[in-house]
Amino acid sequence: MRFDTAIVGATLLTGDAxxxxxxxxxxxxxxNRIAFAGPRAHLPDAIPASRVIEAAGRLVTPGFVNVHTHAVLSLMRGVALDMGFAPAYTRGVPRGHDITEDEAVALARLGALEALTFGSTVMVDSYVHAHVTLPxxxxxxxxxxxxxxxxxxxFTRVHEGVWRHDPAIGDACIAATLDLMxxxxxxxxxxxxxxxxxxAPDTCSDALLTKVAGLARETGATIWTHLSQSRLENQVISERSGCTPTQLLERVGLLTDKLIAAHCIYLTDDDIARLAASGMTVAHVPKGNATGGAMAPTPKLKQAGARIALATDNLTQDMTEAMRWSLAVARLQIGSVSDEWQPRDAFAMAxxxxxxxxxxxxxLGKLRPGYLADCVVFDxxxxxxxxxxxxxxxxxHDACGRDVEHVFVDGRQVVVDGEPMFADASNIRAEAQRAAEALWARAGAKA
Ligand SMILES: [Zn+2]
Known part of the structure; x- marks a missing residue:
């Protein structure tokens, strides 16, 4: 056995039961694969590796999988979260359709830089101009x-409380997505x-959601959405479609094991049963929801057998913090410490x-031979x-993204001593600051 890289002397949290x-x-x-994850004592004294990283005093985990982000919305940092439950529905903040491609790229790079240097090796993201922000x-x-x-x-009217659907907008989104694929x-x-x-159910008509379900069956792609994020969304769907948002997704054929739905806050017991039975995954945003004054019913969801994964949405891209919040939010609802909501559960969700x-x-998601070589080294x-x-x-309970020292993806080091390997962090910050100042100035002028 010979390694290209060996991280030696650390404590490994493998995720392997x-x-x-x-x-x-x-x-x-x-x-790009893990070849060995075990005690040093099982290897010869001279570790057979081209590169040895001495890592005593460090903790190594699998890379975090952040299943719901909007990297561009790092734009909203420190402001929008005190104004409403989500930027798309909030007056007085810059709107997605006002962001230029260059501004989107500058802000997406900032969001991705933050997530990566804090230990997320996977981001599942969506926002405007994905054809340039994704690469x-x-x-x-x-x-x-x-x-x-x-x-x-x-979307130019939603923050004013007007939901006007136009099939041409939906067709353009479908065409852009097929090109992106x-x-x-x-x-x-x-x-x-x-x-x-x-x-989200309220920003997509029943007809568009039905089309998306057809595309999902054709392509096998993951489906990503917001679901029962607000009482307002539930009300719009009740008036428009005569059911709950969960029932609507089921009706159009989107409630499958390919679905990752964020928030899932305002659910009936019937919704919870349907979500659990479908095999979909709840993208749980414990800190974002709580900052907006809400909690997803995660204890009930878990008891019903629903799958739950963790996400940061457009807040601090720190999955360690999200783990901590997931325990607090569940225990607040249960009223005590619980065997069901322990650090091992939060770690598995992340x-x-x-x-x-x-x-x-x-x-992905474990330090185990044969798995992709994605990992995070905490100091x-x-x-x-x-x-x-x-x-x-x-x-x-105690670590945070700023404790991350190194990150590897595909066996390649992408963060070294907290700094990105393939970009200049100070450039990214400067460009994002410029873009954000311009966007907030334009939003202010409009208001
Ligand atoms: Zn979101």
């Missing part, structure tokens, strides 16, 4: 599933993929559950991460 924690471990890569994000080295924002509502599906050495991303939702549970040599008695508990 048989051996979840390996102390003084070695993680060895050959090409720009992938250029940083991470895996990206993306799609242009898909709707037939006239041709250009990006499987590109960047298999790191980029295209989803079908109907924005890794394996996301991989499974993308149909990649067999090769645990800090007061807030000491003493290290239970590494998983300490990771979930």
């Amino acid at each position: 048989a051996v979840p924690v390996v102390r003084d471990g070695v993680l060895g890569f050959a090409g 720009a994000m992938a250029a940083l080295g991470l895996r990206v599933w993306s799609c242009t924002r898909f709707h037939d509502v006239d 041709k250009a990006q599906e499987g590109a960047n050495n298999g790191r980029t993929h295209v989803t079908l991303a109907p924005h 890794t394996q559950a996301g991989a499974a939702a993308l149909g990649r549970g067999h090769e 645990f040599r800090h007061p807030h991460l000491t003493p290290l008695i239970d590494p998983l508990g300490t990771l979930v």
Whole structure:
């Protein structure tokens, strides 16, 4: 056995139930796959590797799979979250259709930079200008599933409370998505993929949702949406379609195991049963929901057997923080600490559950031989991460994205000492700052 790279001496959190924690471990890569994940004692004294990274005092995890993001909406940082439940429905913030391609790229690079340096190796993203933001994000080295924002509502009026559907808008989204699939599906050495991303039940007509379901069956693509994000959405669907948003997705054929639906806050018991039975995955955004004053009924969803994966949406792209919030939000609803909501559950939601939702549970989300060589090296040599008695508990309750030292994707190092390998972080910040200042100035002038 010979490795291209070996990370030596760290504690490994493998995500593998048989051996979840390996102390003084070695993680060895050959090409883009994991060749060894086990104790150093099982290898010769001289580790057979072209490159050895000494990593005592570090914790290594699988790369995090962030199943619901809008990288461009890093634009909203520090402002929009105090104005409404989501930017698309909020007055006075820059609108998606006002963002130029160059501005979208500048902001998407910022969102992807933050996510990657905080340990997400997969982002499942959607917003405007995906044909340029997807390759720009992938250029940083991470895996990206993306799609242009898909709707037939006239988004220029939604924040005024007007839902006017125009089939021509929907047809343009379908055409753009099919073009994006041709250009990006499987590109960047298999790191980029295209989803079908109907924005939400209320911003897509029943007819458009039915078309998307047909496309999903034809292409086998992952379906990505928002679902019961607000009481307003439920009300619009009740008036328009005479059912709940969950019932609508089922009626049009979108409630399948290919669906990743974000938020899932305002659900009836009947909705919960339907979601659980369908095999879909809830993209749980615990911090974003709570910041908007809401909690998804995750204890009920879990008890019903629903699959739940974690996401950051357009807030801080820190999956470690999301793990911590997922426990707090569930325990607030249960009223106590619970066996069902432990660090192992949050860790699985942030890794394996996301991989499974993308149909990649067999090769992503664990440190296991044969899996793709995606991992995160946390520097645990800090007061807030000491003493290290239970590494998983300490990771979930006390670590944060800023503790990430190195990130690998496909066996290739993409973050070194907290800095991106394939981009200049200060350039990305400067360009995003310029784009955001211009967009907020234009939004202010309009208001
Ligand atoms: Zn979202």
